[in-house]
Amino acid sequence: MQNDRLISASERGPSGPRSRRPLPSWISTTALLLPTYGWLTLAVFLPLLTMFVFSFMSATPMGKAPIIFTLKQYRAFIDQPYLVGIGITSLLIGFWTTLFCAVLGFLAAVALVRSTFGKTREMLLILILLPFWTNGLVRVFSWTMVLRENGFLDSLLHMIAPDAGSIGFLYTRYAVVVGLVHGYLPYMILTCYIALVAIDDAIIEAASSLGARWWTILVKILVPLAAPGLISGAVLIFIPVIGSFMEPRILGGRVGVTMGTVIEDQFTQAFNWPLGASLSFTLLAVVLAIFATFSGVLRRGTVA
Amino acid sequence: MKTLGPIYLIAILIFLYTPILVMMAMGFNASPLYELPFHFSLQWYDALWDNSILLTAGLNSLVIAGITAVLATALGTMASVALSRRTFRGRSLLQLMLLPPIAIPWLITGTAMLIFFYWTGIGRGMHALLIGHVALAIPYVVLVVGTGFKTIRADLEEAAMSLGSTPVHAFFSVTLPLLYPSILGAALFAFAVSLDQFVISYFLATPGYTTLPVQIYSSIRKGFTPEINAISTVLLLGSMTIILIFARFAKPGDTSDKR
Numbered sequence: 001m002q003n004d005r006l007i008s009a010s011e012r013g014p015s016g017p018r019s020r021r022p023l024p025s026w027i028s029t030t031a032l033l034l035p036t037y038g039w040l041t042l043a044v045f046l047p048l049l050t051m052f053v054f055s056f057m058s059a060t061p062m063g064k065a066p067i068i069f070t071l072k073q074y075r076a077f078i079d080q081p082y083l084v085g086i087g088i089t090s091l092l093i094g095f096w097t098t099l100f101c102a103v104l105g106f107l108a109a110v111a112l113v114r115s116t117f118g119k120t121r122e123m124l125l126i127l128i129l130l131p132f133w134t135n136g137l138v139r140v141f142s143w144t145m146v147l148r149e150n151g152f153l154d155s156l157l158h159m160i161a162p163d164a165g166s167i168g169f170l171y172t173r174y175a176v177v178v179g180l181v182h183g184y185l186p187y188m189i190l191t192c193y194i195a196l197v198a199i200d201d202a203i204i205e206a207a208s209s210l211g212a213r214w215w216t217i218l219v220k221i222l223v224p225l226a227a228p229g230l231i232s233g234a235v236l237i238f239i240p241v242i243g244s245f246m247e248p249r250i251l252g253g254r255v256g257v258t259m260g261t262v263i264e265d266q267f268t269q270a271f272n273w274p275l276g277a278s279l280s281f282t283l284l285a286v287v288l289a290i291f292a293t294f295s296g297v298l299r300r301g302t303v304a
Numbered sequence: 305m306k307t308l309g310p311i312y313l314i315a316i317l318i319f320l321y322t323p324i325l326v327m328m329a330m331g332f333n334a335s336p337l338y339e340l341p342f343h344f345s346l347q348w349y350d351a352l353w354d355n356s357i358l359l360t361a362g363l364n365s366l367v368i369a370g371i372t373a374v375l376a377t378a379l380g381t382m383a384s385v386a387l388s389r390r391t392f393r394g395r396s397l398l399q400l401m402l403l404p405p406i407a408i409p410w411l412i413t414g415t416a417m418l419i420f421f422y423w424t425g426i427g428r429g430m431h432a433l434l435i436g437h438v439a440l441a442i443p444y445v446v447l448v449v450g451t452g453f454k455t456i457r458a459d460l461e462e463a464a465m466s467l468g469s470t471p472v473h474a475f476f477s478v479t480l481p482l483l484y485p486s487i488l489g490a491a492l493f494a495f496a497v498s499l500d501q502f503v504i505s506y507f508l509a510t511p512g513y514t515t516l517p518v519q520i521y522s523s524i525r526k527g528f529t530p531e532i533n534a535i536s537t538v539l540l541l542g543s544m545t546i547i548l549i550f551a552r553f554a555k556p557g558d559t560s561d562k563r
Binding site (some may be wrong): 043114186 | 308313316317321322323324326327379382392398401402408409411413415416417418423436502521528536539543544
């Protein structure tokens, strides 16, 4: 409604009568914000709230069956001890993925900042980030081509050693971690790169002219100064990884059971929505706790 | 250090691109079981034209991405105007509220949408997918357009107004033309976000109305053929093209450079 008024006012343009007093600014501000936040409320905030309510139900509400509220879904970790193991698996996959991304990504960012310039650097950055913005599912699928028995990895090996067996490790947890590192590495390179380019070259020159080795420069100067980038990258990788389900599904096969796949199953196979909701919400609690812990670092890292 | 750096970066690029290139190459290999030696063949691309399920899903994806781009860009640009140019109470809270769609794992958001849409009777299907996709794309639009706002001096608008322009007219005749590259970039970005979105779509699609990523996922789980490589190659090249065009507009990764 208020938008229509805004648009018609613009059509009238400057030549139109300007006798009308301008709208109070809070009205136009509200009109500008309402569609976006209304939409987000409908699509994100109300659903999260509803899911919270669902997580206390004893069963998926169907037909006329009475809705009974219970805490049993949150006792799942006690009642079904295998869930604890799955939770630990998810956290471990998250830990290893984040660690590999941090080491590989930080060094890549250092290499970008210290040994590339101008157009080359710009092109390298785009090349690194390009896969990140393409379909994650397709990228995970592409690893099955490499890691399967007689896949690309085996073909490479057989070129060197024709009689060797298969080193393809598809359907293992290693495969899941490799796929996840591949998916999220560009993120870490970007956050570390942003932190590293801000470091004054003079500091590094001073250190090396005073005799510091590259190792000392890396550990004593670059890592501490780029810590905000490392931490933002780690948080922004760890969180989606512990909520991932297609990567463990496709690359892990039978051993790829994680919190993500268990939650997926509750909604697509088992039709136990309340259990799925409580597991989702437990995961959300973990996510929010991580964000709360690192909110200071993240704000500095992302608002810039 | 000086020689090690480029070598290391090349190794990283090999790691990032090898699986993608292998996947693409296998779409041109005649063997249905991905067997080597390599025999060039276009049969899997030919087969795509007869695969009505994949074609329909692909068309659905394009339609959803198109509508999402238009809606998310319109809404997100409006919000960005208020968030970038006005000061009011609760602004930082509103900015914070843009994060959940990006930051909360999509598995959580997606299952929450499934529950809510089922419970309210909105249901699943095209409209549900649109509600979800637009919500995921809006925050990116606000960020991209907001970055654009930072490059435009607010006093240009004020100058127009002091010369007798109304605020609305000043916005449409001064600010908006300067913002066009950012808005176009945001629309491309929203299109790409929607085109590549899988998790949310997976929970909101129906057997009768799916998108390409959802269809690819179910094909992968059922046991795949090089046809999946062919369609994946098309999808990957499509979104890479969009992102490269976007990069020309907005230069992502250049955020630290002073403008």
